Amino acid sequence: VWKTRVDKVNAELVTLTYGTIVSQLCADYDNDYAQVNQQLDKMGYNIGMRLIEDFLAKSNTGRCGNFRDTAEMISKVGFKIFLNITPTVTNWTADNKQFSLLFDENPLADFVELPDDGRAQDELWFSNIFCGILRGALEMVQMSIEARFVSDVLRGNDVTEMRVTLIRYIEDEMPPDDE
Amino acid sequence: MGREVSESCVDGVVMEMVAAYCGRFYAAKPELAAGRIEAIGFQVGHQLSERYTMERPRFTDHLEAIKFICKDFWSELFKKQIDNLKTNHRGTFVLQDNHFRWLTRVSLDPAVENTDATENDSGSLGDSAAQTTSMLLYFPCGLIRGALTNLGIPCAVSADMSNLPACSFVVRIKT
Numbered sequence: 077v078w079k080t081r082v083d084k085v086n087a088e089l090v091t092l093t094y095g096t097i098v099s100q101l102c103a104d105y106d107n108d109y110a111q112v113n114q115q116l117d118k119m120g121y122n123i124g125m126r127l128i129e130d131f132l133a134k135s136n137t138g139r140c141g142n143f144r145d146t147a148e149m150i151s152k153v154g155f156k157i158f159l160n161i162t163p164t165v166t167n168w169t170a171d172n173k174q175f176s177l178l179f180d181e182n183p184l185a186d187f188v189e190l191p192d193d194g195r196a197q198d199e200l201w202f203s204n205i206f207c208g209i210l211r212g213a214l215e216m217v218q219m220s221i222e223a224r225f226v227s228d229v230l231r232g233n234d235v236t237e238m239r240v241t242l243i244r245y246i247e248d249e250m251p252p253d254d255e
Numbered sequence: 256m257g258r259e260v261s262e263s264c265v266d267g268v269v270m271e272m273v274a275a276y277c278g279r280f281y282a283a284k285p286e287l288a289a290g291r292i293e294a295i296g297f298q299v300g301h302q303l304s305e306r307y308t309m310e311r312p313r314f315t316d317h318l319e320a321i322k323f324i325c326k327d328f329w330s331e332l333f334k335k336q337i338d339n340l341k342t343n344h345r346g347t348f349v350l351q352d353n354h355f356r357w358l359t360r361v362s363l364d365p366a367v368e369n370t371d372a373t374e375n376d377s378g379s380l381g382d383s384a385a386q387t388t389s390m391l392l393y394f395p396c397g398l399i400r401g402a403l404t405n406l407g408i409p410c411a412v413s414a415d416m417s418n419l420p421a422c423s424f425v426v427r428i429k430t
Contacts, residue, residue: 086331087258088303090265096298097272100291104280119275123267130263158261183258205268 084160087183094184098202102191109199116201120208128213131157143242144168146219147175150210150240159183163238176226179203179236190230197232201225210240218246262356269357269394277390285386289393296397297404304402307331317428320406321348328402338421346428349415350399355422357391388416399424 105111135153140146147165155161167176184203190196207223214221220243227233273292281288314320325337339351392414400412408428415423
């Protein structure tokens with residue numbers, strides 16, 4: 077029964093489905109792109125919380141020693157496994173708490189054009205679901221981060237760049253102390 | 256063959272889309288949520304069948320188009336064909352997938368889906384799980400309807416999940 081089980085599928089289904097969800101959200105929220113960005117981030121967050129398990133099972137890797145290792149893991153293992161791309165890790169801050177991911181390819185944005193209403197180019201972060209996915213997935217492994225896009229080729233920028241900031245490592249919640 | 260991605264990406268996006276429409280955007284209006292999910296499926300199916308039939312000659316009859324859905328279209332999406340096709344020869348077709356992917360993967364944890372129900376109220380919990388599943392099926396129903404509509408065959412598509420994890424899609428061609 078399971079002999080047909082293959083892990084890779086044609087990207088078109090996910091690309092077209094995601095694109096249709098974004099345009100449906102734009103219609104549902106009356107082109108309030110701030111709201112659309114927020115909803116995409118929220119959907120990503122929920123997906124990320126579930127995807128991390130799949131990531132741990134498939135990657136079979138150990139613990140990351142520091143945030144630099146985490147960044148490499150996200151790019152070379154996470155994005156590679158799920159989307160078969162490897163965004164470039166760069167632009168570290170001196171304190172090693174903030175880096176950029178540069179996407180030179182983006183399966184979500186194949187065959188996409190932003191709405192031509194003079195605002196989407198400035199306000200919509202089409203691939204914002206990625207930010208939520210990272211935030212949700214990393215939260216499940218004790219890292220509180222912030223992720224946001226700062227440029228996107230869909231908006232006419234030269235590169236698609238996401239900034240990722242480590243806020244803090246989440247300590248294991250201890251039961252209330254009774255000493 | 257174009258770009259490939261992990262199938263968990265597809266699952267993740269589809270599941271979350273359904274959860275978002277049912278749980279957040281239209282929590283109080285399941286029929287509106289169903290309409291939106293079906294409409295997204297329709298749009299995607301329409302575009303996919305356009306792409307998958309680019310190199311093909313036009314289908315000469317309904318059965319040929321339905322067979323295309325059962326074989327090529329389904330294989331592109333799920334890496335397997337429809338397992339069984341039945342027809343009454345009067346415009347109704349039943350496409351059965353014995354292990355429909357999105358049903359074998361979905362977690363029907365009623366506690367998460369329906370926090371209002373009390374723990375002992377198993378009847379309503381069951382309903383809620385069934386409702387979640389049926390919501391999930393509006394998407395593939397939309398995919399099939401969109402694909403056939405693009406091939407010039409207007410139709411209505413519904414899903415029958417009376418014997419899970421097998422799932423039947425009933426296509427009624429409009430004449």
